[in-house]
Amino acid sequence: QKEVEQDPGPLSVPEGAIVSLNCTYSNSAFQYFMWYRQYSRKGPELLMYTYSSGNKEDGRFTAQVDKSSKYISLFIRDSQPSDSATYLCARYLQGAQKLVFGQGTRLTINP
Amino acid sequence: DAGVTQSPTHLIKTRGQQVTLRCSPKSGHDTVSWYQQALGQGPQFIFQYYEEEERQRGNFPDRFSGHQFPNYSSELNVNALLLGDSALYLCASSLAYGETQYFGPGTRLLVL
Numbered sequence: 041q042k043e044v045e046q047d048p049g050p051l052s053v054p055e056g057a058i059v060s061l062n063c064t065y066s067n068s069a070f071q072y073f074m075w076y077r078q079y080s081r082k083g084p085e086l087l088m089y090t091y092s093s094g095n096k097e098d099g100r101f102t103a104q105v106d107k108s109s110k111y112i113s114l115f116i117r118d119s120q121p122s123d124s125a126t127y128l129c130a131r132y133l134q135g136a137q138k139l140v141f142g143q144g145t146r147l148t149i150n151p
Numbered sequence: 152d153a154g155v156t157q158s159p160t161h162l163i164k165t166r167g168q169q170v171t172l173r174c175s176p177k178s179g180h181d182t183v184s185w186y187q188q189a190l191g192q193g194p195q196f197i198f199q200y201y202e203e204e205e206r207q208r209g210n211f212p213d214r215f216s217g218h219q220f221p222n223y224s225s226e227l228n229v230n231a232l233l234l235g236d237s238a239l240y241l242c243a244s245s246l247a248y249g250e251t252q253y254f255g256p257g258t259r260l261l262v263l
Contacts (some may be wrong), residue, residue: 048191067213072250083155083241083254084194128193132250137207139243139252141193 043067046129046142053077055151059116063129063142066110072132073105074139075114077125083127087114152179155244155255164232164260172227172258178246182206183225183254185217188239200225201247229260237262 046063053059065073072091076084090096093107102115112129126146130139156175164170177185182201186194196209200219219225223244229236239259243252 044193046193074251076254081259083157083256086251086253089251130193132252134250137182137199137248138193138196139186139208140196143191143193 042142043140044129044131044142046111046145048143048145048146049150050146052118052148052150055119055121055149057119059119059123059147059149061114061116061127061129061147063112064110065112065131066131067131068107068110070135073103073112074079074130074132075101075103076130076141078128078144079125084088088125089132090113121149121151124148153260155242155253157242157255157258159258161259161261163263164233165263166232166234168232169195169228169230170177170232170260172226172240172242172260173224174242174244174255175224176242177253180244180246181223182245182247182249182252183219183223184243184245185225185227186241186243186254187211188241188257190238194241197227232262233263236260 074089075087078084100117104113126144128144130141184199185197188194200205203219214230239257241257242255245252
């Protein structure tokens with residue numbers, strides 16, 4: 041079983057829709073969860089991160105962690121064509137000092 | 152404030168050759184991590200450098216080596232290139248025990 045699993049998509053939604061992106065993880069240790077956005081042929085850009093549990097909101101983006109089901113989610117409200125990118129979830133395990141990424145979900149927002 | 156920079160942006164090599172990729176971390180950061188991202192996949196951790204030493208290493212062969220300089224910049228060296236080494240190589244910088252890593256634009260390596 042992979043440490044972080046993510047549906048690669050592709051996912052295509054109309055502009056203005058609410059987007060839900062999801063990952064599952066297998067390690068129960070205290071850790072951080074990150075969401076990165078990667079435009080085509082660019083490096084990943086850190087969007088937001090949360091500690092082991094709870095929600096975090098930043099503008100149109102909300103990150104959520106469900107420890108009981110080992111599920112992490114990113115919600116995008118009022119989606120825009122400029123949100124079209126690949127979204128990568130990752131976990132950072134303290135002590136290992138490395139990020140473990142999911143495969144990434146390719147998202148397209150249609151005008 | 153310059154972010155993480157990497158050079159070169161693109162590189163074409165042939166099998167068996169050696170390559171060196173370079174990275175300058177974000178201002179104020181002292182730790183550099185290297186990742187390999189194959190097409191359609193998430194980045195895979197290669198290793199991390201702190202205080203000019205390799206601190207952590209992922210599941211990559213010894214053909215992959217690195218170096219960190221006193222100014223915190225770093226190099227990634229890959230010897231005896233294989234076709235499967237073709238990928239986007241990403242550098243990320245962070246503070247020594249910080250959880251947030253910021254990535255550069257990457258170097259796209261093609262091995263023919």
